[in-house]
């Protein structure tokens with residue numbers, strides 16, 4: 424026998440021996456115990472998995488999960504599962520869902536990723552703002568519709584009083600046009616928006632149309648008040664808003680500066696809090712588009728530092744926004760973004776960068792994720808691409824920097840079709856720091872936060888996510904906010920009170936369903 428053959432035979436015998444030993448050693452009971460241990464570990468690792476529920480909370484969890492499993496089963500059998508469908512088609516189904524009803528009633532804490540001109544239900548702009556006196560409309564061939572309040576119309580366009588359109592074409596027709604021009608809503612979104620660039624073009628157009636109404640000073644304040652009201656009504660107690668602090672105008676042509684706009688937010692918030700003492704507040708994140716010159720970013724940063732000193736309770740920090748793929752990467756502005764840390768003494772200007780809102784792996788835009796973290800961003804806006812970067816995942820974990828997940832936005836704006844495939848699904852599975860928000864709910868016909876919470880709970884969280892997950896997401900939304908420690912403690916106390924009431928009201932409403 425050759426040496427090789429000997430080795431071969433010996434190895435064979437050993438393998439057979441090991442095979443036999445394994446086959447006989449693992450009985451079904453041991454296997455199942457092992458399996459159970461692994462699944463328990465996974466259930467512990469999911470967002471909120473470590474939370475211990477009280478007896479009452481456990482009862483509510485039972486109710487919630489009964490509804491959830493029923494809706495998942497219905498979705499499987501009928502191929503009608505909202506997170507797997509485009510939001511425009513899913514919305515009417517979501518509105519019939521018992522899980523959605525519970526989520527709406529649940530105190531959700533904070534919404535931390537929102538933009539100034541897409542906060543409210545568009546219906547409010549149409550039914551309220553566009554019916555006020557002085558509204559003019561202009562529609563040039565091949566251009567977007569324009570809206571503006573005038574005492575005396577400008578001469579740059581063929582401005583017509585909107586009320587004249589309403590009497591000429593009919594109020595319902597005109598209101599439908601307004602809806603079509605200020606939202607992305609269409610019957611067949613896949614056909615209407617075949618790719619990301621197409622949907623972003625229309626998205627920016629819709630914002631431009633709405634701007635004409637929103638930037639009129641009295642409406643600007645009323646719009647923000649309405650936004651606070653919609654989030655409050657949706658059981659959200661605190662919001663952070665990215666705002667361009669754009670030019671707000673008066674009928675007589677006066678244009679207000681950025682500080683006036685910031686003060687408009689503060690004054691409106693104070694009025695709202697006076698009317699709603701059980702609200703925790705709101706902060707502003709100044710943001711500009713990622714298409715501007717570096718010198719403009721330096722101006723922004725200096726202005727942000729000034730605002731942060733002058734309005735420390737209200738002004739949270741800075742961000743760069745807009746479609747990320749065609750925009751400049753963060754490194755284009757590196758000198759400017761590093762400048763606060765190089766001032767003497769160094770200045771702490773918190774950043775809240777949108778980063779990795781892309782499907783293009785390895786590009787400069789995708790790598791924004793790493794730069795956002797290196798620049799000590801407080802949170803990552805979207806962070807959609809973070810799964811592709813193990814170093815970024817590690818850095819974010821170490822610095823406890825959450826991603827801001829906006830499921831419906833990512834779907835409607837073309838990054839993902841079926842929300843069960845959203846990258847944050849696996850991150851939820853490992854309890855990665857995250858908050859759920861709604862980005863621009865008005866533009867896609869959502870409202871406040873509950874629709875996104877529903878999609879996250881049903882689509883991203885799968886069958887493992889239960890009341891513990893929802894509770895953790897709510898608590899974390901306050902924890903990861905830009906509130907200071909004392910504000911957070913007050914907000915948590917208020918949230919706990921609301922949560923306890925929610926649990927009791929759920930028991931009252933559904934208690935008879937519990938065995």
Ligand SMILES: *[C@@H]1O[C@H](CO)[C@@H](O)[C@H](O)[C@H]1NC(C)=O
Nearest residue numbers: 547551552555641642645649
């Ligand atoms: C409409 O807006 C005006 C302010 O612009 C406000 O006074 C009024 O209460 C609003 N009405 C509704 C129904 O929102």
Ligand SMILES: *[C@@H]1O[C@H](CO)[C@@H](O)[C@H](O)[C@H]1NC(C)=O
Nearest residue numbers: 562568599600601602603604
């Ligand atoms: C936008 O408004 C114009 C009228 O100005 C109308 O003809 C057009 O159909 C509207 N667009 C949509 C998508 O509704």
Ligand SMILES: *[C@@H]1O[C@H](CO)[C@@H](O)[C@H](O)[C@H]1NC(C)=O
Nearest residue numbers: 640672673674675676677678
């Ligand atoms: C323009 O209107 C605003 C708001 O009504 C008023 O505060 C301001 O004084 C007016 N400015 C001029 C130049 O008339």
Ligand SMILES: *[C@@H]1O[C@H](CO)[C@@H](O)[C@H](O)[C@H]1NC(C)=O
Nearest residue numbers: 718721722724725726766767
């Ligand atoms: C920004 O502020 C720094 C520090 O105060 C100053 O040195 C610099 O000139 C300012 N830059 C601009 C563009 O205002």
Ligand SMILES: *[C@@H]1O[C@H](CO)[C@@H](O)[C@H](O)[C@H]1NC(C)=O
Nearest residue numbers: 760761763764796797798799
């Ligand atoms: C980010 O934070 C780390 C740790 O606190 C610090 O060493 C680093 O200089 C900071 N980087 C910037 C750009 O501020």
Ligand SMILES: [Zn+2]
Nearest residue numbers: 538777804862
């Ligand atoms: Zn955003």
